Amino acid sequence: MAEITPLPVARLSPPIRPEFERTTPPVSDAAEIERPLSLWEHLANMEGVRRGAIVVALMVAWQVYAVWLSNPLMFPTLTDTLSALWDGLVHGVLLQRIGATLQVLMTGYAIGIALAAMLTTFAVSSRLGADLLATLTAMFNPLPAIALLPLALLWFGLGVPSLVFVIVHSVLWAVALNTLTGFLGVSETQRLAGQNYGLRGVRYVALILIPAAFPSILSGLKIGWAFAWRTLIAAELVFGVSSRSGGLGWFLFEKRNQLETDQVFAGLTCVIIIGLLVEGLIFRTIEARTIRRWGMSRG
């Protein structure tokens, strides 16, 4: 279109300006440098407060909707659910059911972690072990543990061993994979520093590798826990170990059959609360005391 304007012939030079030095005014004269935030700003900054407000809003919505629907068989009100929960915890079997579930869970979780520790030890000490773990994890990680339940029932019968088997499966691979990843990610400098102090073998693993890989290990433990918890509740839906001592999942199934829907809601509430307690309280506390304090994780 238009002709390109040629660059000015004279080359630009920066203008020469006079130099100056000045003394900065004392700080106290300056305007606002820092001030405490207001109470409202403080509250709005607290994640717990914001999320608590959302929970309260949801509870109100639940209550309003359920009262309006007025069909306790399909959708009990919040107050009915809470009183059923209170009843179940104080007088009923709910507490016993929770106990049964947690006991199975802990057994499976502990066995899973122990096996993961053995596999990982083997994996860091030899290339064959590393290949073995990588292959096994690649195969079994995508396989939902609950899919193994029919097989577990065939092998171990209707009982705790079947439940433990599926939990071990759900914990083992997540923990082993994360721990191995963590170990492999420990920086060369930290490894060399550890060797420099004359650390070898078990002491080297315990004093250098495990703490250095702890962010990864902890995330493995969290994933393992989440898998195990979901798997166990699902597995318990299929059968109660015996009519007297089933777990929380069995409680849900039983109450649904008896059309005590408020009890079902109470049971579900328990599942949520326990999940939250472990994930939000136990793991969060461990995190705050360890990797966050050490600056190994942000946020």
Next chain:
Amino acid sequence: MNAATMHPKDQTYPPSYASPLLEVSGVTLQYKTRDLLVTATRDVSFEVYPADRFVLLGPSGCGKSTLLKGVAGFLKPVAGFMRLNGQMIDGAGPDRMMVFQDFDQLMPWKTVLENVMFPILVSRRFPRAEARARAMASITKVKLGKFADAYPHMLSGGMKQRVAIARAMAMEPAILLMDEPFAALDALTRRQMQDELLQLWDDTRFTVLFVTHSIEEAIVVGSRILVLSPHPGQVKAELNAHQYGHDHQGGSDFMALSQKINTMLFAEGHHG
């Protein structure tokens, strides 16, 4: 003011004065990468005497860091030998404390004090009761007394390196190994750290083997400089630099030495 300017004569001694603390003789080092076997140094020999600030200087790829790793015992020579106090070096050990370039050499899960105490405790170098006092003294020496209970992630890069130095010195190793300890710092902090190191050396007269690729740092920090050629590292020269400190920078002798090393390292590289 620094050590080198204050006591220029203290460190010159006739060769018969002492027997070498560290003997490196005809050492060839190799390491494997994913698909290469690299010869890092070939037939390198040098001797480090007590209270030496011995600098390994060379461009990247001259194997100076690998040589330091060899002395630390992380790597076995394929030829030649290394002796510390007459003992063959065989594996890593706390008598040769290493200060690395990376800031993550500190253990993030331990406080400054715990970091400094850790090697003393695990190596059982000093009795348990003494470890704390020694660690604290060492931390105070590097002027971090106020930060003894801080975690490494709260410290600046220079402070982290000071902790690493304190940790190494608290062990009172036979020789201190430093692998470009100030290379990741900004220029001002680096200069300050060099001065502090010289000051510490003036206090305790430790022996240090110091790796750097900076000619200026080598002259300032070192009392003796081993100049290495690249690919693979071979000894080009061994020079004295005990007479120069920061105060001499810009002086004609300093510049001449710097120019001499520069020529050795780069100008001759073309037909080498």
